[in-house]
Amino acid sequence: MKNKSMEFIKEGIKKRRQRWILVTGILTVLACIFSCMMLLLGNTIYPLQDVIRALYGEKIPGVSFAVTTLRLPRMLAGLFAGFAFGVAGHTFQTMLRNPLANPNVIGITAGSSAAAVFCIVILHTSNAVVSIASVIAGLLTVLIIYILSRGSSFSIGRLILVGIGIQAMLNAAISYILLVGAEQDIPAALRWLSGSLNGSQMEELPSLIISVIIFSPVIILLGKRLSMLELGEQAATSLGVHTDKTRIALIVSSVIIIAVATATTGPIAFVAFLAGPIAKRLVGVGLSNIIPAGLVGVNLVLASDLIGQFAFDVRYPVGIITGLLGAPYLIYLLIRMNRKGDL
Incomplete structure (x- = not known):
């Protein structure tokens, strides 16, 4: 009987692993297809052969400029920003055990956005300063939300409500900055706030690429501990997880990559919110969904940008399309959680 039980468990683990590999492989292939489409269209x-020759540095009239100067930076920005939003959103949702607890909803993205808009409209700083200010503002926003939500004891529900309040306050600050800013700076700030890959340049991407390459592996390596945190504070502690240190490492890593991504592309709406639940539906439970969530984020951003550019008579920023996808799901989730008494 014991042997049969062990075989059943091993078979279940094997099937879950095979499903994880299959889904991750499909998501990777889709990301490659969308990336190629962004270079071709x-x-x-x-x-295709001209695009490949241009990528290898061959000078082809018209092709080289369009591919290497316009399309390649746009594709890379969508690729790395999408992965950053997906990974960070899934990390917060899992760590706080609530699908609403993602950087968009609890105000972290708004904190980074407020700092970036202030630097763009008021200070007219370089992109490097915008990125640094976004990271610092994101970390400060997390710290303020955490302090205000503690009370006599830590509450996830209180944290979400405080985060929503902080987000409203920061959005009001952004609106005020836009009102007092110079008229010529407003269009650029509004395009940035909508979340857009338009105008992406290669010199803006190193900070995004480096942050994702450095901090995403940190989150992935902490994947098992993140899954244990989802079981609750006491369960994670009993399994040998240093919960405070793990949370700090996960929060800092997630905030850095999402803040830099926000500074580069603007706050692309709902990607961090949607990526984790979609990945969980595709992969299931039992294995870490960090990489699948990042790949879902990539596909959401790249596919939405292609839709916004070519599916309509007017070209729309990627954030408009992801907003149209995410808003109905947010309403549905709020209704479902209210019926369950989770709100």
């Missing part, structure tokens, strides 16, 4: 559709 535009006002002019270039042959």
